[in-house]
Amino acid sequence: MSIKAGVHDVVAVIGCQKMTELGTPEILALMGRVGEVQWESGFGTTFPGYYAMFAKRHMHEYGTTREQLLEVAVKNHHYGAMNPYALFRKEITLEKALASEDVATPFQVYDCCANADGAACVILASEERARELSQKPVWLDGMGCGTASMSVLRRPNLVGLPSAEQAAAAAYEMAGVGPGDVKVADVHDCFTVAEIMAYEDLGFCKKGEGGPFVAERQTYIGGKVAVNVDGGLKAKGHPIGATGVSMTYEIAKQLRGEAGERQVPDADVGLTHNVGGIGQYCFVQILKRD
């Protein structure tokens, strides 16, 4: 915004977070309060617990299966194994994921991202400066943000994020593109169901069809739209403050054709989808190359 206003012409955006100084119960307690603290946190709600309730409801309404949910984790570990910056650089199988420990039913460990440390940076510049500074500038063509009620008890439904739908609509409109134009996307897969809801909220598939969409490999490279081919939050890791910036980094690499083994062919339009809390807010960006 300060670039558009002419106040600055080059800006560094840095995201970082070091989560691992605390143990899991303390992190769960602190982050559990992303829910509504007056009527919900007193019952020991957790981050995984909220998304687990979204997952149960999604399974109930649309017949989404445990296997379909965990296919998200299998895919993201598959690509994480190719990313030198990923926290988990190991492929996993559905069997292994289904055998992992319970966290909040139906979720097991492999439905969840891990607490992580990390940092990322992107350099923003005016159009003129960007052309001077870079051989392959990437353009931020669309941005949107959306919000939803703090409490899940006051949401219209628990099978998607209204904030993501609003953010996507605004970003697509600003960029003059639609979901069908997006070749590569980084979405907020803090839990397996979150990626499935993201496909639906972003319009990559119809509401309720996110489970089959991933199981049919439509979000692998070669499918309709490559999603989280950097490993996503699941395998790359989710150092909360760094995640959004690292998504922009990944999509920029993809649009420049510099993603190596996990390069998406002909990537010309990319998208990032970053969610705050349990969907209280969401930001979507559309990025393009020349």
Place this chain on the structure above:
Amino acid sequence: MFKWFGKVNYTPYTKVSDFAQYLKDGHLMGSRCKKCGATSFPPRADCGACMSGDFEFYELSGKGKLHTFTKIVAAPTGFEDVTPYIVGVVDLEEGGKALAWFGDTIPEEGIQIGMEVQMVPRIFEELEEIKVYYSLEQPGTTWAKTDSR
């Protein structure tokens, strides 16, 4: 008195603090806007429909249908002694939703989305300080009510 509400309470001060006193006496209360009549559970002092700050409590039956649920195994600090516990979100008959623990009258295997449940006021008997909450029980479960207010 809202510090009574919840196993761990993060919000001791609220405009609807009488809720906890009612709950201790066995009454489940929602709020009603005195200006436009909009009702809410959880109760709220400031109306979400017309922004008026003038509200009154009204008593709910506590009947509802299960919207979704989860059994929390990886628990936060402060809940170690009750882990694992099952949390459900309920669509209340009189409107609104509540989040609560499942109580002992409903076995884990019997829990299904869409099932009818009864929300019941509870006190943590084993604790010395006053701690109140509500739990989800079999329809037809009854409880004692008093009026200390």
